[in-house]
């Protein structure tokens with residue numbers, strides 16, 4: 001029975017870094033799977049025990065615990081050829097496969113492979129694959145991302161929070177909690193906070209319609225605010241904002257009252273927005289309900305990923321649109337299906353700051 005993957009699940013322990021349980025297997029008629037707890041001298045705490053399985057009997061049995069080896073091997077240091085070692089992270093349920101690509105500026109995974117890896121039935125399952133790469137033009141790192149459809153967006157807000165936590169696992173930051181990241185949206189600066197959340201300077205929003213890009217008619221200041229967009233016979237009011245990637249934000253249809261976002265069938269209307277002719281690079285679309293001037297609720301249909309549980313760049317675009325349309329203040333809580341993000345569009349520097357969590361789900365390896 002061939003074990004196609006290796007998984008390691010983080011364990012809670014006083015030691016924070018790289019403690020995990022590793023389940024490894026081999027392809028043979030009968031496989032011996034070793035559960036090992038690498039890296040720490042935890043003999044006696046977590047005894048190694050064997051599970052043996054055989055294709056014929058397809059039964060699993062466990063044997064008595066043995067003294068654990070204390071050889072320091074960390075999952076993140078593994079480099080076996082023919083395997084992709086990754087860490088699965090999520091930011092409010094917007095989940096990503098993170099790949100240590102610091103030794104090359106070429107992604108270790110092709111867009112076609114990313115589609116397979118992101119498949120939630122035949123692959124690992126994720127909204128995208130994110131690569132940690134060498135910096136460019138003096139930045140500490142570069143982040144690239146493939147969506148689950150294989151397209152490459154300029155930026156990913158939840159992804160960059162996961163990226164920051166990944167880097168902190170991979171490297172000793174020598175007490176630094178912040179570093180610079182080159183992205184398709186330009187310079188992004190994440191900062192890891194005491195509570196483990198990540199605060200990201202997402203840069204300035206792009207409001208010039210032709211730079212979003214959108215073909216919708218622009219106002220005198222070149223922005224597209226509360227414009228009319230016909231989607232499948234319904235006229236929506238939309239405000240278009242780029243965070244490096246395009247966003248179409250709506251607070252409802254023309255003549256409609258406060259949008260009840262939970263009543264929307266995103267799978268039905270999302271693709272019509274995403275592929276609308278007014279968006280030559282496609283678009284992410286945010287549907288927003290206003291609770292107060294400090295509290296918004298948003299659901300998103302993402303370009304290249306569909307309905308996700310959260311969208312960081314989308315939450316930033318949402319607050320910008322809400323301020324421009326007069327619905328909200330510049331510092332808001334945005335509730336997403338996966339949880340809340342704190343977004344501030346700071347007047348002093350015109351930058352947008354996003355604060356939210358990023359968490360490890362598991363460590364894994366797959367044959368490539």
Ligand SMILES: N[C@H](CCC[C@H](N)C(=O)O)C(=O)O
Nearest residue numbers: 153156157158245311312313
């Ligand atoms: N699907 C998006 C990229 C990921 C954005 C989202 N996951 C975020 O957190 O910002 C796009 O094609 O622009």
